[in-house]
Amino acid sequence: GDQVEQSPxxxxxxxxxxxxxxxxxxxxMRSVQWFRQNSRGSLISLFYLASGxxxxxxxxxxxxxxxxxYSTLHIRDAQLEDSGTYxxxxxxxxxxxxxxGLGTTLQVxx
Amino acid sequence: xxxxxxxxRNKVTVTGGNVTxxxxxxxxxxxxxxxxxxxxxxxxxxHYSYGAxxxxxxxxxxxxxxxxxxxxxxxxxxxxxxxxxxSLYFCASRTGGALEQYFGPGTRLTVL
Numbered sequence: 001g002d003q004v005e006q007s008p009x010x011x012x013x014x015x016x017x018x019x020x021x022x023x024x025x026x027x028x029m030r031s032v033q034w035f036r037q038n039s040r041g042s043l044i045s046l047f048y049l050a051s052g053x054x055x056x057x058x059x060x061x062x063x064x065x066x067x068x069x070y071s072t073l074h075i076r077d078a079q080l081e082d083s084g085t086y087x088x089x090x091x092x093x094x095x096x097x098x099x100x101g102l103g104t105t106l107q108v109x110x
Numbered sequence: 111x112x113x114x115x116x117x118x119r120n121k122v123t124v125t126g127g128n129v130t131x132x133x134x135x136x137x138x139x140x141x142x143x144x145x146x147x148x149x150x151x152x153x154x155x156x157h158y159s160y161g162a163x164x165x166x167x168x169x170x171x172x173x174x175x176x177x178x179x180x181x182x183x184x185x186x187x188x189x190x191x192x193x194x195x196x197s198l199y200f201c202a203s204r205t206g207g208a209l210e211q212y213f214g215p216g217t218r219l220t221v222l
Contacts, residue, residue: 033210041198041216048210096141098211100152
């Protein structure tokens with residue numbers, strides 16, 4: 001079936017460094033949503049994109065508007081509180097359903 | 111900010127037990143969803159609904175029933191719980207347009 005592939009599966013950074021997470025889609029997607037899951041299990045919505053880019057503080061996300069086959073999440077100047085598991089989820093067509101990737105586990109170290 | 115609440119937050123039951131998980135959203139969203147999250151599988155869709163009285167089958171529906179009693183309330187029912195249903199369950203809602211889903215805090219269910 002249609003899939004969302006996230007990379008890398010795990011990432012370790014030092015404070016102050018930058019990183020990029022990626023989601024590839026096996027088919028054209030209508031929109032993408034990025035989440036962070038904290039250690040208590042809560043899912044926090046970071047971005048929703050139907051096209052283009054969005055930025056919020058040190059986080060920036062982009063959705064390939066041309067072929068709609070991938071999305072990226074950039075983390076600038078990583079901080080300890082950025083640690084967690086990041087999920088992307090995409091909607092195909094007008095299905096109203098999200099397909100989730102398996103996540104990227106990010107650990108930020110002092 | 112859309113509000114989605116779930117209850118209980120934690121539940122322990124035994125094999126064969128009867129469990130109901132509750133979800134309420136207060137933003138008049140049309141769509142509501144139930145997901146389960148397991149290590150190695152990410153979030154998987156169990157059932158969803160686009161309005162009161164409506165039910166749609168998701169990707170992993172076996173062993174689950176669901177009922178949408180009102181615009182606000184969506185319930186997930188496990189009538190004969192099994193250890194394989196031990197998981198973290200999330201409820202979510204969204205409007206009918208092309209907009210984001212809003213997630214509840216999750217319910218951690220353990221079936222002994």
